[in-house]
Amino acid sequence: MAKLKLEIITPERVLLSQEVTEVQIPTLNGEVGILPGHTSLISQLAVAGILKYKDEGKERIAVVGSGFVEVFADKVTILSSLAEKPEDINIESARRELEAAERTLKSAEKDLDVNVTDALAKVERATVRVQAAQNK
Amino acid sequence: MPNLQGIRRRIRSVKNMRQITKAMKLVSASKLARAQSRITAARPYSVKLREMLSNLASRAGEYQHPLMEVRGDEHYLVVLITSDKGLCGAFNTYLLKTALQFVKDNPNKKIEFLCIGRKARDFVRRRNISIVNEYVGLVSKTINYTEGSKIGEEIIKLFTEEVEGNSRPDKVFILYNEFKSAIQQNQVFNQILPLASLNQGEVDYKLAASATDYIYEQPPADILSRLLPHYVETQIFTALLDSVAAEHGARMSAMDSASKNATEVINKLTLGMNRVRQAAITREIIEVVSGAAAL
Numbered sequence: 001m002a003k004l005k006l007e008i009i010t011p012e013r014v015l016l017s018q019e020v021t022e023v024q025i026p027t028l029n030g031e032v033g034i035l036p037g038h039t040s041l042i043s044q045l046a047v048a049g050i051l052k053y054k055d056e057g058k059e060r061i062a063v064v065g066s067g068f069v070e071v072f073a074d075k076v077t078i079l080s081s082l083a084e085k086p087e088d089i090n091i092e093s094a095r096r097e098l099e100a101a102e103r104t105l106k107s108a109e110k111d112l113d114v115n116v117t118d119a120l121a122k123v124e125r126a127t128v129r130v131q132a133a134q135n136k
Numbered sequence: 137m138p139n140l141q142g143i144r145r146r147i148r149s150v151k152n153m154r155q156i157t158k159a160m161k162l163v164s165a166s167k168l169a170r171a172q173s174r175i176t177a178a179r180p181y182s183v184k185l186r187e188m189l190s191n192l193a194s195r196a197g198e199y200q201h202p203l204m205e206v207r208g209d210e211h212y213l214v215v216l217i218t219s220d221k222g223l224c225g226a227f228n229t230y231l232l233k234t235a236l237q238f239v240k241d242n243p244n245k246k247i248e249f250l251c252i253g254r255k256a257r258d259f260v261r262r263r264n265i266s267i268v269n270e271y272v273g274l275v276s277k278t279i280n281y282t283e284g285s286k287i288g289e290e291i292i293k294l295f296t297e298e299v300e301g302n303s304r305p306d307k308v309f310i311l312y313n314e315f316k317s318a319i320q321q322n323q324v325f326n327q328i329l330p331l332a333s334l335n336q337g338e339v340d341y342k343l344a345a346s347a348t349d350y351i352y353e354q355p356p357a358d359i360l361s362r363l364l365p366h367y368v369e370t371q372i373f374t375a376l377l378d379s380v381a382a383e384h385g386a387r388m389s390a391m392d393s394a395s396k397n398a399t400e401v402i403n404k405l406t407l408g409m410n411r412v413r414q415a416a417i418t419r420e421i422i423e424v425v426s427g428a429a430a431l
Contacts, residue, residue, distance in 0.1 A: 009180050009181045009184055010181065010281070011178060011181045011182075011281040011284075011285075011370055011373055012174070012177060012178055012181075012280070012281055013174075013177035013178065014177065014180055027353055028353070028354060029353050029354070032353075039351055040349065040350045040351065041350055041351040041352075041353065042188070042191075042192070042350045042351070042352055042353070042356075042359060043352070043353035043354065043359075044353070044354055044358075044359055044362060068188060068359065068362075068363065070184075070188060077184060079181060079184055079185060079188070081281055081285070081366075
Protein backbone atom coordinates (compact mmCIF):
# COMPACT_ATOMS: atom_id res chain seq x y z
CA MET A 1 0.00 0.00 0.00
CA ALA A 2 1.28 3.40 -0.93
CA LYS A 3 2.42 5.54 1.92
CA LEU A 4 2.91 9.18 2.64
CA LYS A 5 5.83 10.73 4.42
CA LEU A 6 4.48 13.06 7.08
CA GLU A 7 6.82 15.68 8.50
CA ILE A 8 5.86 18.13 11.20
CA ILE A 9 8.52 20.75 11.63
CA THR A 10 8.58 23.43 14.32
CA PRO A 11 11.11 26.26 14.50
CA GLU A 12 12.86 24.39 17.28
CA ARG A 13 12.94 20.86 15.95
CA VAL A 14 11.50 18.22 13.67
CA LEU A 15 8.58 17.05 15.76
CA LEU A 16 7.55 14.11 13.66
CA SER A 17 8.84 12.37 10.58
CA GLN A 18 7.27 9.09 9.64
CA GLU A 19 5.40 7.09 7.05
CA VAL A 20 1.63 7.24 7.27
CA THR A 21 -1.26 6.01 5.21
CA GLU A 22 -3.63 8.90 5.75
CA VAL A 23 -3.56 12.44 7.17
CA GLN A 24 -6.29 14.87 8.14
CA ILE A 25 -5.17 18.45 8.37
CA PRO A 26 -7.06 21.38 9.89
CA THR A 27 -6.59 24.26 7.45
CA LEU A 28 -8.07 27.74 7.38
CA ASN A 29 -10.72 26.51 4.94
CA GLY A 30 -11.60 23.49 6.98
CA GLU A 31 -10.45 19.94 7.43
CA VAL A 32 -8.55 18.39 4.52
CA GLY A 33 -8.03 14.67 4.18
CA ILE A 34 -4.91 13.55 2.34
CA LEU A 35 -4.25 10.11 0.90
CA PRO A 36 -1.14 9.05 -1.00
CA GLY A 37 -1.18 10.42 -4.54
CA HIS A 38 -2.88 13.67 -3.62
CA THR A 39 -2.40 16.67 -5.93
CA SER A 40 0.21 19.17 -4.81
CA LEU A 41 -1.33 21.72 -2.51
CA ILE A 42 -0.32 24.62 -0.35
CA SER A 43 -2.45 25.99 2.42
CA GLN A 44 -2.43 27.80 5.70
CA LEU A 45 -3.19 25.94 8.87
CA ALA A 46 -6.07 26.88 11.10
CA VAL A 47 -5.29 29.00 14.17
CA ALA A 48 -5.29 25.80 16.15
CA GLY A 49 -6.48 22.32 15.36
CA ILE A 50 -5.95 18.63 15.71
CA LEU A 51 -4.13 16.80 12.99
CA LYS A 52 -4.96 13.13 12.65
CA TYR A 53 -2.76 10.59 10.96
CA LYS A 54 -3.16 6.88 10.44
CA ASP A 55 -0.37 4.40 10.44
CA GLU A 56 -1.24 0.75 9.96
CA GLY A 57 -4.80 1.33 11.01
CA LYS A 58 -3.87 3.04 14.25
CA GLU A 59 -5.05 6.61 14.44
CA ARG A 60 -2.86 9.13 16.18
CA ILE A 61 -3.11 12.86 16.69
CA ALA A 62 -0.98 15.96 17.04
CA VAL A 63 -1.77 19.56 17.86
CA VAL A 64 -0.88 22.02 15.12
CA GLY A 65 -1.66 25.64 14.52
CA SER A 66 -0.87 28.90 12.73
CA GLY A 67 1.48 27.64 10.11
CA PHE A 68 1.63 26.26 6.63
CA VAL A 69 1.18 22.95 4.93
CA GLU A 70 2.62 21.68 1.70
CA VAL A 71 1.36 18.49 0.10
CA PHE A 72 2.99 16.37 -2.59
CA ALA A 73 1.90 13.01 -3.92
CA ASP A 74 4.14 11.16 -1.48
CA LYS A 75 4.94 13.78 1.10
CA VAL A 76 3.18 16.12 3.50
CA THR A 77 5.14 18.85 5.23
CA ILE A 78 3.66 20.86 8.06
CA LEU A 79 5.39 24.00 9.23
CA SER A 80 3.89 25.08 12.50
CA SER A 81 5.30 27.10 15.34
CA LEU A 82 2.78 25.65 17.79
CA ALA A 83 2.90 21.95 16.95
CA GLU A 84 2.91 19.51 19.85
CA LYS A 85 2.39 15.84 20.47
CA PRO A 86 -0.42 15.03 22.89
CA GLU A 87 1.91 13.07 25.15
CA ASP A 88 3.98 16.22 25.65
CA ILE A 89 1.02 18.21 26.93
CA ASN A 90 0.42 18.46 30.64
CA ILE A 91 -3.35 18.35 30.99
CA GLU A 92 -3.38 20.30 34.27
CA SER A 93 -1.44 23.22 32.90
CA ALA A 94 -3.43 23.06 29.67
CA ARG A 95 -6.65 23.44 31.67
CA ARG A 96 -5.24 26.35 33.64
CA GLU A 97 -4.18 27.98 30.39
CA LEU A 98 -7.68 27.60 29.02
CA GLU A 99 -9.20 29.24 32.09
CA ALA A 100 -6.75 32.11 31.91
CA ALA A 101 -7.46 32.57 28.21
CA GLU A 102 -11.20 32.62 28.80
CA ARG A 103 -10.78 35.21 31.51
CA THR A 104 -8.78 37.43 29.19
CA LEU A 105 -11.45 37.10 26.55
CA LYS A 106 -14.16 38.11 29.01
CA SER A 107 -12.20 41.11 30.15
CA ALA A 108 -12.02 42.19 26.51
CA GLU A 109 -15.65 43.26 26.76
CA LYS A 110 -14.74 46.03 29.19
CA ASP A 111 -11.09 46.63 28.59
CA LEU A 112 -10.44 48.11 25.16
CA ASP A 113 -6.73 47.41 25.38
CA VAL A 114 -7.23 43.68 25.10
CA ASN A 115 -6.90 42.43 21.57
CA VAL A 116 -9.97 40.30 20.90
CA THR A 117 -8.47 38.41 17.97
CA ASP A 118 -5.46 37.42 20.04
CA ALA A 119 -7.62 36.43 22.97
CA LEU A 120 -9.85 34.32 20.76
CA ALA A 121 -6.85 32.58 19.25
CA LYS A 122 -5.54 31.82 22.71
CA VAL A 123 -8.84 30.31 23.80
CA GLU A 124 -9.02 28.21 20.68
CA ARG A 125 -5.53 26.96 21.07
CA ALA A 126 -6.00 26.14 24.74
CA THR A 127 -9.24 24.27 23.96
CA VAL A 128 -7.51 22.19 21.33
CA ARG A 129 -4.65 21.38 23.68
CA VAL A 130 -7.02 20.20 26.40
CA GLN A 131 -8.91 18.08 23.89
CA ALA A 132 -5.71 16.53 22.59
CA ALA A 133 -4.43 15.81 26.08
CA GLN A 134 -7.70 14.08 26.95
CA ASN A 135 -7.62 11.92 23.84
CA LYS A 136 -4.10 10.71 24.04
CA MET B 137 67.92 36.75 41.85
CA PRO B 138 64.26 35.81 42.37
CA ASN B 139 63.56 34.08 45.63
CA LEU B 140 62.33 30.56 45.90
CA GLN B 141 59.20 31.31 47.85
CA GLY B 142 58.02 33.92 45.36
CA ILE B 143 58.34 31.49 42.47
CA ARG B 144 56.49 28.79 44.37
CA ARG B 145 53.67 31.18 45.05
CA ARG B 146 53.41 32.09 41.39
CA ILE B 147 53.34 28.45 40.33
CA ARG B 148 50.52 27.83 42.75
CA SER B 149 48.46 30.72 41.47
CA VAL B 150 48.96 29.75 37.84
CA LYS B 151 47.91 26.21 38.71
CA ASN B 152 44.72 27.59 40.23
CA MET B 153 44.06 29.55 37.08
CA ARG B 154 44.59 26.50 34.95
CA GLN B 155 42.07 24.62 37.03
CA ILE B 156 39.48 27.30 36.39
CA THR B 157 40.11 27.54 32.66
CA LYS B 158 39.96 23.77 32.40
CA ALA B 159 36.64 23.68 34.23
CA MET B 160 35.28 26.44 32.01
CA LYS B 161 36.39 24.55 28.95
CA LEU B 162 34.53 21.46 30.06
CA VAL B 163 31.40 23.45 30.86
CA SER B 164 31.51 25.14 27.47
CA ALA B 165 32.00 21.80 25.77
CA SER B 166 28.84 20.39 27.27
CA LYS B 167 26.89 23.59 26.61
CA LEU B 168 28.18 23.56 23.07
CA ALA B 169 26.87 20.06 22.52
CA ARG B 170 23.40 21.20 23.57
CA ALA B 171 23.47 24.43 21.60
CA GLN B 172 24.73 22.60 18.56
CA SER B 173 21.92 20.07 18.62
CA ARG B 174 19.42 22.92 18.96
CA ILE B 175 20.71 24.79 15.94
CA THR B 176 20.85 21.65 13.82
CA ALA B 177 17.31 20.79 14.91
CA ALA B 178 16.13 24.27 13.97
CA ARG B 179 17.67 24.35 10.50
CA PRO B 180 15.11 22.18 8.64
CA TYR B 181 12.39 24.69 9.45
CA SER B 182 14.14 27.68 7.93
CA VAL B 183 15.23 25.64 4.93
CA LYS B 184 11.69 24.49 4.27
CA LEU B 185 10.30 27.97 4.84
CA ARG B 186 12.69 29.44 2.32
CA GLU B 187 11.74 26.74 -0.16
CA MET B 188 8.06 27.51 0.20
CA LEU B 189 8.79 31.21 -0.10
CA SER B 190 10.65 30.75 -3.37
CA ASN B 191 7.84 28.63 -4.67
CA LEU B 192 5.15 31.09 -3.78
CA ALA B 193 7.11 34.10 -4.89
CA SER B 194 7.45 32.73 -8.38
CA ARG B 195 3.66 32.37 -8.60
CA ALA B 196 2.51 35.49 -6.85
CA GLY B 197 3.67 37.73 -9.67
CA GLU B 198 4.05 41.43 -9.02
CA TYR B 199 3.49 41.35 -5.34
CA GLN B 200 4.10 44.11 -2.87
CA HIS B 201 4.34 43.78 0.87
CA PRO B 202 5.21 46.38 3.53
CA LEU B 203 8.30 44.33 4.36
CA MET B 204 9.52 44.71 0.79
CA GLU B 205 9.06 48.46 0.62
CA VAL B 206 12.22 50.12 -0.64
CA ARG B 207 12.57 53.58 0.81
CA GLY B 208 15.47 56.01 0.94
CA ASP B 209 18.93 55.21 2.14
CA GLU B 210 19.22 57.43 5.18
CA HIS B 211 18.33 55.55 8.31
CA TYR B 212 19.86 52.18 9.23
CA LEU B 213 19.06 49.79 12.01
CA VAL B 214 21.65 47.20 12.94
CA VAL B 215 20.71 44.17 14.97
CA LEU B 216 23.88 43.22 16.79
CA ILE B 217 24.09 39.86 18.51
CA THR B 218 27.02 39.23 20.85
CA SER B 219 27.52 37.26 24.03
CA ASP B 220 26.70 38.39 27.55
CA LYS B 221 29.94 37.16 29.03
CA GLY B 222 33.53 37.57 27.99
CA LEU B 223 36.36 35.04 28.08
CA CYS B 224 35.52 33.75 24.66
CA GLY B 225 38.52 34.89 22.68
CA ALA B 226 37.92 37.12 19.70
CA PHE B 227 34.24 36.19 19.51
CA ASN B 228 32.92 39.68 20.22
CA THR B 229 35.95 41.70 19.22
CA TYR B 230 35.60 41.25 15.49
CA LEU B 231 31.85 41.79 15.55
CA LEU B 232 32.24 45.04 17.41
CA LYS B 233 35.04 46.14 15.13
CA THR B 234 32.85 45.51 12.10
CA ALA B 235 30.01 47.43 13.73
CA LEU B 236 32.25 50.40 14.47
CA GLN B 237 33.68 50.33 10.97
CA PHE B 238 30.15 50.33 9.58
CA VAL B 239 29.30 53.43 11.59
CA LYS B 240 32.51 55.15 10.46
CA ASP B 241 31.90 54.24 6.83
CA ASN B 242 28.47 55.83 6.86
CA PRO B 243 29.00 59.17 8.58
CA ASN B 244 26.00 60.85 7.00
CA LYS B 245 23.47 58.19 7.83
CA LYS B 246 21.39 57.85 10.92
CA ILE B 247 22.43 54.55 12.43
CA GLU B 248 20.73 52.91 15.35
CA PHE B 249 21.43 49.66 17.10
CA LEU B 250 19.31 46.94 18.58
CA CYS B 251 21.64 45.18 20.95
CA ILE B 252 21.36 41.59 22.01
CA GLY B 253 23.95 40.61 24.57
CA ARG B 254 25.66 42.66 27.26
CA LYS B 255 28.88 43.11 25.32
CA ALA B 256 27.04 44.70 22.40
CA ARG B 257 25.11 47.05 24.64
CA ASP B 258 28.13 48.17 26.65
CA PHE B 259 30.16 48.76 23.54
CA VAL B 260 27.51 50.74 21.69
CA ARG B 261 26.52 52.75 24.74
CA ARG B 262 30.11 53.70 25.48
CA ARG B 263 30.37 55.26 22.06
CA ASN B 264 27.15 57.22 22.42
CA ILE B 265 25.47 55.58 19.49
CA SER B 266 21.74 55.42 19.85
CA ILE B 267 20.18 52.16 20.95
CA VAL B 268 16.55 51.41 20.15
CA ASN B 269 16.33 48.43 22.42
CA GLU B 270 18.56 46.03 24.29
CA TYR B 271 18.28 42.46 25.41
CA VAL B 272 20.71 41.55 28.14
CA GLY B 273 20.68 38.10 29.65
CA LEU B 274 18.75 36.57 26.78
CA VAL B 275 21.58 34.66 25.14
CA SER B 276 22.78 33.27 28.47
CA LYS B 277 19.75 31.06 28.88
CA THR B 278 17.95 28.67 26.62
CA ILE B 279 16.11 30.69 24.02
CA ASN B 280 12.72 29.46 22.95
CA TYR B 281 11.02 30.39 19.74
CA THR B 282 8.54 32.79 21.35
CA GLU B 283 11.35 34.99 22.59
CA GLY B 284 13.10 34.93 19.26
CA SER B 285 9.97 35.76 17.32
CA LYS B 286 9.17 38.63 19.69
CA ILE B 287 12.36 40.37 18.69
CA GLY B 288 11.45 39.68 15.09
CA GLU B 289 8.03 41.22 15.61
CA GLU B 290 9.61 44.25 17.19
CA ILE B 291 11.91 44.74 14.23
CA ILE B 292 9.01 44.39 11.81
CA LYS B 293 7.08 46.96 13.81
CA LEU B 294 10.00 49.39 13.78
CA PHE B 295 10.36 48.96 10.06
CA THR B 296 6.72 49.26 9.07
CA GLU B 297 5.00 51.53 11.57
CA GLU B 298 5.33 55.23 11.26
CA VAL B 299 5.81 57.10 14.49
CA GLU B 300 5.23 60.83 14.74
CA GLY B 301 8.48 62.79 14.66
CA ASN B 302 10.65 59.75 14.22
CA SER B 303 11.82 58.28 10.97
CA ARG B 304 11.57 54.58 10.29
CA PRO B 305 14.72 52.71 9.40
CA ASP B 306 15.12 52.36 5.64
CA LYS B 307 17.26 49.28 5.97
CA VAL B 308 17.72 46.72 8.69
CA PHE B 309 20.92 44.73 9.03
CA ILE B 310 21.88 41.84 11.22
CA LEU B 311 25.39 41.22 12.51
CA TYR B 312 26.27 38.04 14.36
CA ASN B 313 28.54 35.01 14.48
CA GLU B 314 27.34 32.01 12.57
CA PHE B 315 28.16 28.59 13.93
CA LYS B 316 30.30 26.66 11.47
CA SER B 317 31.95 24.07 13.64
CA ALA B 318 33.16 23.82 17.22
CA ILE B 319 36.33 25.69 16.33
CA GLN B 320 35.09 27.93 13.57
CA GLN B 321 32.76 30.87 13.63
CA ASN B 322 31.78 32.93 10.67
CA GLN B 323 30.90 36.54 10.89
CA VAL B 324 27.63 37.30 9.14
CA PHE B 325 26.56 40.79 8.20
CA ASN B 326 23.35 40.70 6.21
CA GLN B 327 20.57 42.99 5.23
CA ILE B 328 17.29 41.50 6.43
CA LEU B 329 14.88 44.28 5.54
CA PRO B 330 13.49 45.30 3.18
CA LEU B 331 13.27 41.79 1.84
CA ALA B 332 14.96 41.73 -1.51
CA SER B 333 12.45 41.90 -4.28
CA LEU B 334 11.33 38.33 -4.36
CA ASN B 335 12.05 37.90 -8.01
CA GLN B 336 15.78 38.18 -7.55
CA GLY B 337 18.32 36.95 -5.09
CA GLU B 338 16.09 35.31 -2.56
CA VAL B 339 14.43 33.10 -5.11
CA ASP B 340 16.14 29.93 -6.06
CA TYR B 341 15.11 29.60 -9.66
CA LYS B 342 15.91 25.95 -9.92
CA LEU B 343 13.62 25.25 -7.04
CA ALA B 344 10.92 27.46 -8.43
CA ALA B 345 11.11 25.90 -11.86
CA SER B 346 10.99 22.37 -10.54
CA ALA B 347 7.93 23.22 -8.50
CA THR B 348 4.81 21.39 -9.36
CA ASP B 349 1.64 23.27 -10.01
CA TYR B 350 0.04 23.65 -6.67
CA ILE B 351 -3.53 23.99 -5.69
CA TYR B 352 -3.71 27.05 -3.51
CA GLU B 353 -6.36 26.89 -0.89
CA GLN B 354 -5.86 30.59 -0.33
CA PRO B 355 -4.58 33.06 -2.93
CA PRO B 356 -0.76 32.87 -3.16
CA ALA B 357 -0.47 36.53 -2.23
CA ASP B 358 -2.44 35.85 0.93
CA ILE B 359 -0.22 33.02 2.01
CA LEU B 360 2.83 35.03 1.11
CA SER B 361 1.76 37.95 3.28
CA ARG B 362 1.66 35.61 6.25
CA LEU B 363 4.83 33.82 5.31
CA LEU B 364 7.03 36.91 5.01
CA PRO B 365 6.85 38.18 8.62
CA HIS B 366 7.26 34.62 9.72
CA TYR B 367 10.38 34.36 7.63
CA VAL B 368 11.91 37.42 9.28
CA GLU B 369 11.14 36.05 12.75
CA THR B 370 12.67 32.71 11.92
CA GLN B 371 15.78 34.42 10.63
CA ILE B 372 16.22 36.24 13.93
CA PHE B 373 15.58 33.08 15.90
CA THR B 374 18.13 31.00 13.99
CA ALA B 375 20.63 33.85 14.22
CA LEU B 376 20.23 33.76 18.00
CA LEU B 377 20.73 30.01 18.13
CA ASP B 378 23.70 30.30 15.81
CA SER B 379 25.28 32.96 17.96
CA VAL B 380 24.81 30.95 21.15
CA ALA B 381 26.38 27.84 19.67
CA ALA B 382 29.22 29.87 18.21
CA GLU B 383 29.80 31.54 21.56
CA HIS B 384 30.24 28.25 23.37
CA GLY B 385 32.52 27.00 20.63
CA ALA B 386 34.63 30.14 20.84
CA ARG B 387 34.80 29.95 24.60
CA MET B 388 35.77 26.33 24.50
CA SER B 389 38.72 26.91 22.20
CA ALA B 390 39.71 30.08 24.08
CA MET B 391 39.74 28.22 27.37
CA ASP B 392 41.58 25.32 25.80
CA SER B 393 44.42 27.54 24.67
CA ALA B 394 44.37 29.34 28.02
CA SER B 395 44.87 26.01 29.77
CA LYS B 396 47.70 25.16 27.40
CA ASN B 397 49.37 28.49 28.03
CA ALA B 398 49.04 28.01 31.78
CA THR B 399 50.77 24.64 31.51
CA GLU B 400 53.57 26.28 29.55
CA VAL B 401 53.99 29.01 32.15
CA ILE B 402 54.07 26.44 34.93
CA ASN B 403 56.78 24.49 33.15
CA LYS B 404 58.89 27.61 32.70
CA LEU B 405 58.46 28.63 36.30
CA THR B 406 59.29 25.15 37.57
CA LEU B 407 62.46 25.19 35.50
CA GLY B 408 63.40 28.58 36.95
CA MET B 409 62.60 27.41 40.45
CA ASN B 410 64.82 24.35 40.14
CA ARG B 411 67.65 26.48 38.85
CA VAL B 412 67.37 28.85 41.80
CA ARG B 413 67.22 25.95 44.21
CA GLN B 414 70.26 24.31 42.71
CA ALA B 415 72.19 27.57 42.83
CA ALA B 416 71.36 27.92 46.52
CA ILE B 417 72.55 24.39 47.25
CA THR B 418 75.76 24.88 45.28
CA ARG B 419 76.44 28.08 47.14
CA GLU B 420 75.97 26.39 50.47
CA ILE B 421 78.31 23.55 49.56
CA ILE B 422 80.95 26.02 48.42
CA GLU B 423 80.60 27.83 51.71
CA VAL B 424 80.99 24.61 53.69
CA VAL B 425 83.93 23.40 51.59
CA SER B 426 85.77 26.70 51.70
CA GLY B 427 85.04 26.96 55.42
CA ALA B 428 86.61 23.51 55.95
CA ALA B 429 89.61 24.43 53.79
CA ALA B 430 90.22 27.51 55.90
CA LEU B 431 90.55 25.40 59.02
